[in-house]
Amino acid sequence: MNDASARHAAARLRAAYLGALLALWPLSGLWIGLSALTLSPGAAGAVNGTLPVLFILVLAGLARQVARTMPEAVWSAAFWFPAQAAVFSGFGPLVEVYGTASTRAALAAHPLSLSPAGLLEAGALAAFGVTLVLSGLWLHMIAAPRDWARGRTRAQGTAQGTVDALRLGLAFVIAGGALKYLLINPGQWGLTGRVVPGAVSNLGALTDVGFALLAFAAAAGHRGARAAFWALWPLHLALSALSFAKLDIMLALVLPAIGAFLAHRKPGRLVISLAIAGALYTAAQPYVHHGRAAVADATGTLNGAGYAARAGIARDYLRDPGAGASAAGASGRQGWWTRLSFAGPQAFAIEARARGLSYLPLADAWVYLVPRVLWPGKPVLPGPGLEVHRLVTGAPDAESFLALSIYGDLYWQFGWAGLWLGCPLVGWLFAMMSTHAIRAVRARAFIMLPAVLLALEMAILGPNRFVVTGILGPLPIYLAYIGAAGALGWLARWLGHGPAPISLARRRRAQGW
Helix, strand or coil: CCHHHHHHHHHHHHHHHHHHHHHHHHHHHHHHHHHCCCCCHHHHHHHHHHHHHHHHHHHHHHHHHHHHHCHHHHHCHHHHHHHHHHHHHHHHHHHHHHCCHHHHHHHHCCCCCCCHHHHHHHHHHHHHHHHHHHHHHHHHHHHCHHHHHCCCCCCCCCHHHHHHHHHHHHHHHHHHHHHHHHHHHHHHCCCCCCCCCHHHHHHHHHHHHHHHHHHHHHHCCCHHHHHHHHHHHHHHHHHHHCCCCHHHHHHHHHHHHHHHHHHHCCHHHHHHHHHHHHHHHHHHHHHHHHHHHHHHHHHCCCCCCCHHHHHHHHHHHHHCHHHHCCHHHHCCCCHHHHCCCCHHHHHHHHHHHHHCCCCCHHHHHHHHHCCCCCCCCCCCCCCHHHHHHHHHHCCCCCCCCCCCHHHHHHHHHHCHHHHHHHHHHHHHHHHHHHHHHHHHHHCCCHHHHHHHHHHHHHHHHHHHCCHHHHHHCCHHHHHHHHHHHHHHHHHHHHHHCCCCCHHHHHHHHHCCC
């Protein structure tokens, strides 16, 4: 990709975002207007079953346009934020309308049960927040168009680029695997008695970055990379499954798919890969739920049990999934779908603000921004989700966590002004991270991929959390890696191309160099 084609791609990306926003602004405005009216339950139900479908279509179309227009953006929030919004703010809440009778009955009995009017208000809140975040992304594209067109793409599948990806991929797999399976997991599972700093725990994803690089080299035609990937990746997927964490499983499935896309650049193949990953994610949810429950029953905590115990739990479930299913799953409740919806917590945030219920989690935001390496005695903060869950259930000793999404969080604390001010800033932040990611991918600067992965996690999961945990908390780690990698790159260039001796410099000038 030369400079002219990069500028053309950036212009097409801006146009795609503008087209989506021209549809989303009227749609979210209509949503808010209808939520302010007193509609009959039947009319509100019809709106709740229609507007999210239109919302999904617009966002899915935008994600598709981004992948076709600028394939490198698949490694950035420019692609993943609209995709995640379609899933969590569009498709998830539809379970309240189109879920099975047993699912809707279980939701009605939950402390966060929703009336049709409450669902309509929660949907309007999320749609407006998503539109503002996308507007922030688009405004950055307008204000800094050159940032979206920087970085030249090396020739696809060049021998040197493929070999570099293979070497660095293996290095990441080995280093990340050692950290994750020998240090991070034992620490988080309470087997060593040590608190693993957040900066270290995030480095466990180096393994997934390594497999993304191996997948890239394999898709580019390197037989050794293909052999290494299939020799090591199944073991990594199996070990990831023992964490009983959906994020670990999804990273192991999705990153190789987008790594391969960097080489083959076939959107249809990427869509098939992501669809398969989504199907496996859905199928894994009962397994994850069973695994967590079994660990809690055996150890009294969700993070107990070692590898052998977890392998035994997984083996028992796979032998007889029916026996391991929870009562909710056995009764036909669509738990995989209900976990994609944040409408209940968002409606609670709207009601809590109307009742004047105090909630100020940003008061402790500064603690999240200080790395543990600089503050060894930093307290282990449980996160605001624990406080919110206790408020919802009225149980002061509850140990589960509940997320509001950044839209519910901003509204509860600051009202509509919080969304107007906070969401565009989040979008602008995602845009800056996207330009760094696109530049690194175009230049095949694979050493930057760990930072790219952190940005991806913020874009995919951050909006589902609180502002302090989903957006502000990961920032110091991201900035630290960007700074360290930039310093190492500068040092490598300086050592390789340092000041030439005077005689050599004069000889070059004499020869017209």
